[in-house]
Amino acid sequence: MAEKPLQVLIVGAGIGGLMAAVGLRREGHEVTLFERSELAEEVGAALHLAPNAHGLLRHFGIFPETFGANPVHGFTEYNQDGTPRLDIRMTELLKIWEHKWVLTHRVRLHNELKRVATSDEGSGPPAVLHKSSKVAEVDPENATITLESGAKYSGDLIIGADGISSVTRKVVTGDDIRPFSSGKSAFRFLVPHEQIRANLETEHLAAREGYVTIWYGNDRRLVMYPCNDNTMMNFVAIHPAELSASRGEGWNRGTSKETLLETYREFGPVVRALLDMTDVGSLKVWSLLDMAHIPTWFKGRVVLLGDAAHPFLPHQGQGGGVALEDAASLAALLPRGTTADQVPERLPLYEKCRDERAHRIQEFTRIAGADLNDENRAKFNIMEFTRYNYGHDEWYASKHSLRTYLSSKSPTILRQPLSFGPHVSPRQTHHGHPFDSRHTTFATHSVRFRTSATYLRTLFPTASFRFSAPGTVAEATFMCTQLDKLGWLGGGGYNFFGLWIHGVEYVKKTGGTVSGSFLPILFESLADPIVTGREELGMPKVFCDIDVTKTRDSTAISCSWRGTRFISMTLEGLKDEDAANGDKGLGKVPGPQEDGLITYRYIPTVGQRGVADAEYPVFIGSDGSTTERVVERRLRGETGRVDIQTGDEKSLPTLHHIAAGLAEIPIYGVLDVRTEEGRGVEDLSQARKLE
The missing domain is CATH 2.40.400.10 (Acetoacetate decarboxylase-like)
Known part of the structure; x- marks a missing residue:
């Protein structure tokens, strides 16, 4: 009898949703994605692909270096006045990790995930992507979604990968769990590498490729790192939210260059020179939202993934990576041959695989983002966080969890041959002495x-x-x-x-x-x-x-x-x-x-x-x-x-x-x-x- 693939509906075609589509497609399942936007320009600037995330992409045949990702080689930190705090070359330290830590443009990663998920190339049926398809209702028991247009779609599983303003989360957890302001917002923008090199005040910052640079004030910081084969510098400027308060939510809120400069006016001349290079047309600001620990990841045949389950602050660059881990876990737990009847019993296993890890990294991120005078900074042990974050492969971990689970349900058991009665060991003589070997x-x-x-x-x-x-x-x-x-x-x-x-x-x-x-x-x-x-x-x-x-x-x-x-x-x-x-x-x-x-x-x-x-x-x-x-x-x-x-x-x-x-x-x-x-x-x- 031929295997019947699962019919999987994914709400949201961001990085996490597309990664889930890639993995489930490879397992032979039929995947349909519903994205509220037109995806004319996937939002975001650049992001970190730490070893735990980079390895998962490579497992699914996605190689970030082919679309402009460049490896991290070191870190430089300064106080807000420009005095040095730290300068460390990471090349040798990072060799203990199986995969490189790379920096990539978010749009390029998103486009490659979309291509691999929906292309006719590769194993499994191509995923179908519906754009401008906003989900209005979700029926968790019957795995049915209704779009604002009135169109209905049913499947065996619904994956809620619809981000921080998730519709599916409300179905799973109710209205009690809602995102809230962390008290911080972030400007984001890109500056060409050559423009930084051409300025006498800033040229030294571009002399070494692959360096992440951070300037710290007590309650604000500026993070700079390269992407696009070291041709662009990505900037994230984290600051108290009230300093850039404006209407609207999400990634694409516009702001003024004057607001950016005023927020960082007490920083040194190098920072001011960098901020002067900002193209106001591309300057955006977004509120950094946090959320309490969700009580469950699933309800009926609906399960959450990525920011829908655990929105991340950007302080460790792990938000995208943990969403990739979620997606890989679902693909590992729903391998080819999984039946529709088996889906409900796999969702608690997925929650067990992901809940502790995702929320522990989330808590690490909160500590890493604390103000310099915050007592929580004393808890910040970078080596502890790094080992926990990077020393994990969710594909292997979830596959192992599935094998253990299936073994517990199987009529077969671990066994060794039984003894048929006392007898001297054949490894010894009949007198119980060892042989001359x-x-x-x-x-x-x-x-x-x-x-x-x-x-x-x-x-x-x-x-x-x-x-x-x-x-x-x-x-x-x-x-x-x-x-x-x-x-x-x-x-x-x-x-x-x-x-x-x-x-x-x-x-x-x-x-x-x-x-x-x-x-x-x-x-x-x-x-x-x-x-x-x-x-x-x-x-x-x-x-x-x-x-x-x-x-x-x-x-x-x-x-x-x-x-x-x-x-x-x-x-x-x-x-x-x-x-x-x-x-x-x-x-x-x-x-x-x-x-x-x-x-x-x-x-x-x-x-x-x-x-x-x-x-x-x-x-x-x-x-x-x-x-x-x-x-x-x-x-x-x-x-x-x-x-x-x-x-x-x-x-x-x-x-x-x-x-x-x-x-x-x-x-x-x-x-x-x-x-x-x-x-x-x-x-x-x-x-x-x-x-």
Whole structure:
């Protein structure tokens, strides 16, 4: 039976609404947008796309650098008289984030979102955009909207992305939640970069590209940053609202140049020279509105997004970014194949994914915008805010939430093989002594790479796991090992293949930490080590066939199940280490200081789905090994590739969920390709329950 796409109605075709259209279209749903304006000129000047927002755009095939966005390179701050407060180059600091922090013209971003949402190009049916279509009524139970023209449209879901003056919000929350003045307004305008360069008083401000510059007075500030490939400077001048009070609301209220100059008359000569460049025809002022925390994000089949749910003050440049996160979350929670009957149960999950984060960033923004003499300024910790704001990927987070939710509803459970009665471990002799493993041989083939920390976090089993360093980039290794001459297997051997996530910490209940590599999955080609490894070591082992094919200078590894190959890894250009060190290829990659290997044991309770008989972290320390590992040959490779196919419920009935999770891991760059051969394999008897 063919999948029936959802019929999604989006009220509002701003940045958040169009992003939702882009994401839902890619999932195969049929999207219709209703915009009250003609969109002849989408309002706004420029905006920040911090790493958390920039990464979501790239996930959906939107690359801001192609329409004039330029990266942030640094910050400069001055007091209102022009004396310096701060000058910092951010290039190195920003490298810990997976995606760049870029500055873009709002209209260009809006136009690209509109193109991607409505173009015949791309996957899924193009979204349909109705302009000059003001919504008059919304029926949340029947997912029906009525336009002022009288036209009615019905669907499976209505997304309220209609901004701060939202019609849909009134339907969801009632009239009690309304925007209110923050006490501040903002002038906004653009000045050509060349005009600033041509003025002797201001030319130094344009000497370095990609700098955000702020002048602070106690109750007002002027923010300047570049956009449009550094050809224009965007200005936001935040000030007490009564100083520019005028009739009307929204972004496009006009004002006078005299009002602007008077508001900043006590600022230094450089600021006055900049403000003199303002083109009064493009000078606008808008009231900065705030709003209380909404009690719910949805009602019936209506759900809120962006400013309709949480209007932002501009002090952290996160308003647009959080709206993009909302949109990405909805697309992640309503994947292809979602039925109309499933929509109501996904909306509480969306609220759970977004409510705490959106409103926490909103509160950060209020603190960042406080006047200099406000006691709340003492709460302003820029590093805390930055780590929270940027160290998140909503697509990965919401996909993980959906998987967890679906797992809780599924008749399938997490399970390990049950014991069939007491028996001495086959890893030991019948007298309970360890086998002599000094002569066991190994050949280990590995590809170490840089990847997304935000995605890898979704593989952590509990919130007690974390990366030891901040940032959205991490390192991991796919590794295959061939074992032979194992005493506890009658002199035979087997192969295993797994994922090692480096730089992980487990935080104990006492507050202490243990660091190591975390092992979320280990495929093995023989039942006996799987059974004992899961029961006795708590390791996440599953079966598959693992084949290793070697040539003179390459190795190919294949993981398959009954003929269906789902992992292929190749190491090419292998040379003995002495020869490889003479090349300009990949060098030795120092890893973080780690104490050992961390896994997580889970044993389900029989007859009580979702309840564990036992679950706890397991630590296998690097100290305490009973057998010395001796590397007799090391080869270094020039290139390494990993290809993972997800399979499906028919071709990989017990493994497709694991393959799908591994396939989502992005590889940003290969750091190390190697093969190590030798003898001596530890029996892992040093494995211990952490707590």
